[in-house]
Amino acid sequence: xxxxxxxxxxxxxxxxxxxxxxxxxxxxxxxxxxxxxxxxxxxxxxxxxxxxxxxxxxxxxxxxxxxxxxxxxxxxxxxxxxxxxxxxxxxxxxxxxxxxxxxxxxxxxxxxxxxxxxxxxxxxxxxxxxxxxxxxxxxxxxxxxxxxxxxxxxxxxxxxxxxxxxxxxxxxxxxxxxxxxxxxxxxxxxxxxxxxxxxxxxxxxxxxxx
Amino acid sequence: xxxxxxxxxxxxxxxxxxxxxxxxxxxxxxxxxxxxxxxxxxxxxxxxxxxxxxxxxxxxxxxxxxxxxxxxxxxxxxxxxxxxxxxxxxxxxxxxxxxxxxxxxxxxxxxxxxxxxxxxxxxxxxxxxxxxxxxxxxxxxxxxxxxxxxxxxxxxxxxxxxxxxxxxxxxxxxxxxxxxxxxxxxxxxxxxxxxxxxxxxxxxxxxxxx
Numbered sequence: 478x479x480x481x482x483x484x485x486x487x488x489x490x491x492x493x494x495x496x497x498x499x500x501x502x503x504x505x506x507x508x509x510x511x512x513x514x515x516x517x518x519x520x521x522x523x524x525x526x527x528x529x530x531x532x533x534x535x536x537x538x539x540x541x542x543x544x545x546x547x548x549x550x551x552x553x554x555x556x557x558x559x560x561x562x563x564x565x566x567x568x569x570x571x572x573x574x575x576x577x578x579x580x581x582x583x584x585x586x587x588x589x590x591x592x593x594x595x596x597x598x599x600x601x602x603x604x605x606x607x608x609x610x611x612x613x614x615x616x617x618x619x620x621x622x623x624x625x626x627x628x629x630x631x632x633x634x635x636x637x638x639x640x641x642x643x644x645x646x647x648x649x650x651x652x653x654x655x656x657x658x659x660x661x662x663x664x665x666x667x668x669x670x671x672x673x674x675x676x677x678x679x680x681x682x683x684x685x686x687x
Numbered sequence: 688x689x690x691x692x693x694x695x696x697x698x699x700x701x702x703x704x705x706x707x708x709x710x711x712x713x714x715x716x717x718x719x720x721x722x723x724x725x726x727x728x729x730x731x732x733x734x735x736x737x738x739x740x741x742x743x744x745x746x747x748x749x750x751x752x753x754x755x756x757x758x759x760x761x762x763x764x765x766x767x768x769x770x771x772x773x774x775x776x777x778x779x780x781x782x783x784x785x786x787x788x789x790x791x792x793x794x795x796x797x798x799x800x801x802x803x804x805x806x807x808x809x810x811x812x813x814x815x816x817x818x819x820x821x822x823x824x825x826x827x828x829x830x831x832x833x834x835x836x837x838x839x840x841x842x843x844x845x846x847x848x849x850x851x852x853x854x855x856x857x858x859x860x861x862x863x864x865x866x867x868x869x870x871x872x873x874x875x876x877x878x879x880x881x882x883x884x885x886x887x888x889x890x891x892x893x894x895x896x897x
Binding site: 479481482485486488490507509510511512513514515516518520522524525526527528529530531534571574575578579607610611612614615616617618619620621622623626627633635646673674675676677678680683684685686687 | 691692695696698700717719720721722723725726728730732734736737738739740741744781788789817820821822824825826827829832836837843845856883884885887890893894895896897
């Protein structure tokens, strides 16, 4: 079997982590760099990854995650947050980053800047959040793949209370909305979920050629 | 450099494909299988990947893609579509798939089935489409990563006219909404975009430890 497919088949949503096993610093650097390299619309990177190290916070987040202990038991807890709003200043900072990285004068970026600002300013606050949220799901897709390739386990979670996360972590003052929670670490040998055959539609049901 | 990071750094959004280069059948099987293994909420897989082989359709889609020729010039064109609605029958089919795959009696799946149906039926049509759309972005994240690992180029595209795609491909009669377009193939040696340094925020701006 192709090694990519082996990686993706190895992955499953962990129900019980082995809390004694920690992801090494060198592996976690790859995980972080993979997040950083996530492709996003216009390259705006309108998300932030919060790594929750505080045990106190992680214990509090269990209840806000409907009792799912993975948020406290996994080696690391990543909370992927989306920008609640995108302001012209965010676009300006991005242009500055491009200018610095590629050694391009700011005036040559005006067209691109205006395009993005036009898009951003034509959208309602709800549409902006929806848009930035979608980019955050790309980050999740890339994150899960990277972890699987490193043989690091994950539990992608939509099932949590964003308002409680906001309250516990203090997100709104950072202009962030919690979109996805992803504990990463190593499966417990007693996690029976690892033995279930992977359930996926046959290729012909999922993919159609026209 | 770690090989995963090498792959992700190699990737960029191709502006011009070499239309003479085709992705091999064996590589494209990996691409399709990677789409099939995409993790989704509850495992529902509420998306469909359409592979547009018809040259006639692909030429028509250029205009619906605001003139971006990649949709016609790339080796393969993938249109990722989200379920516009999710019906109880979709959940029932999924339960049947679990039952067959894991050899579990349908009655043991009733709790899980009711949970999903409860979620689905409590949401408006717009919320369902938003939800299924987000899952489709996970598929994109996994797809881009897989292609990069295979050294296959991609152009992830949000910038197209979904209504025109619907009309040209006939999506609404399939209960689908076009979410993302992704031409895959090989960069043209004259595509100057490949030489631009990758622009990404520094790690400390994107990732915060608490």
